[in-house]
Amino acid sequence: MSDTGPEMVEPEALAAEHALGVLTAPERAAAELRMASDASFAQAVDAWRVRLGPLASEVADVAPSDKVWPRIERALPVNDNNPQLARRLAFWRGATVGAMGLAAASLMVAVYLGSRPPVVIPAPATAAPPMLNASLNTEGGQALFVASYDPQRQALIITSLVPPGTDPLHVHQLWLIPPEDGVPRSLGMVEPGTAKTMPLDASLSQMAHEGSQLAVSVEPMGGSPEPGPSGPVAAIGALGEI
Known part of the structure; x- marks a missing residue:
């Protein structure tokens, strides 16, 4: 990366490093788990693979030249009339050629594995609980507030449709009333003309269900x-599915 260029944010940098294959085994495992649960991160990894894929095609196969061994033989003080030395030369020549071929094959495999998409074991698919919504109306049917509850995040989003400054001497307090006991539980204040996210604790989350x-x-x-x-x-x- 150029020192003068913009620095990538953490998810983008991690996606690029995963596509390059430079992560450690624990980092790679964590990245693949993130891909299974984070669609935007998985798309970033795929985008980097597309950008970096042509690099693998630029790595040519490596094979020893036909001139290598004659040059080595000429440099070795070996008496060809000595059968024992000739056998040793033949053995080491074959072993070295094999090692060079193995090294070339290893390089090709490394390039292939580095450019191949990782095998991701998807997490078991679990259906997210549905969002619950409510329109809070006056007795005459006028909507003054709208609310949405996300059971997965255990958070309630309440939006006030009351114009700001309508009643500066009072506040609007939100209550959750489960049908099981009909007892109101305070969730806090809602400012007129604003939207507010209210995280619910475990006990309140159990009460925030359809019909509450x-x-x-x-x-x-x-x-x-x-x-x-x-x-x-x-x-x-009342909260309910749309």
Whole structure:
């Protein structure tokens, strides 16, 4: 890489190194596991293989020249009339030719393996749980908030459709109400006109399923002083698949 060029970010650099075959065995195993679960990383590796593939075709087969052994024989102080020395010469000549051929074959195999896509054992396919959505409406049917819950990430995204500055003396507090017990659990405040991601802990994630309700109450600054809503419920809706 040129010192004056832009530095690649970590995933791109790792993809290039994997395509080049310069990773250690543990690094290569980790990269292939990442390819099985990260489609964008796998595409980056494939793109680098396409770019680097022509390099393998530029490596020619290596074979010893026919002039090598005559030159070596002329340089050796060997008496051809000595059968024992002649046999030794023949043995080492054959062994060396074989070794050179083996080295050439090894180089070809290394080039081939370096350019060949790795065998990736895909992870067992598991269906991701479906996203759940809710429209939180007033009694008259007006939508004031929309929410989406991702069970895989265990996170709720809530968007307020209330114009900012509508009621500067109060706050909007979000509640999760599972149908099993009907008890509201506070998830926090929602600023008017904003979208907010709310990670849920393990206990709340178990309650955020299809049929559970989300409600927003109007509370004094700082939130409800009680375990449940203390002010009027402005909007409510149930989580479900679209």
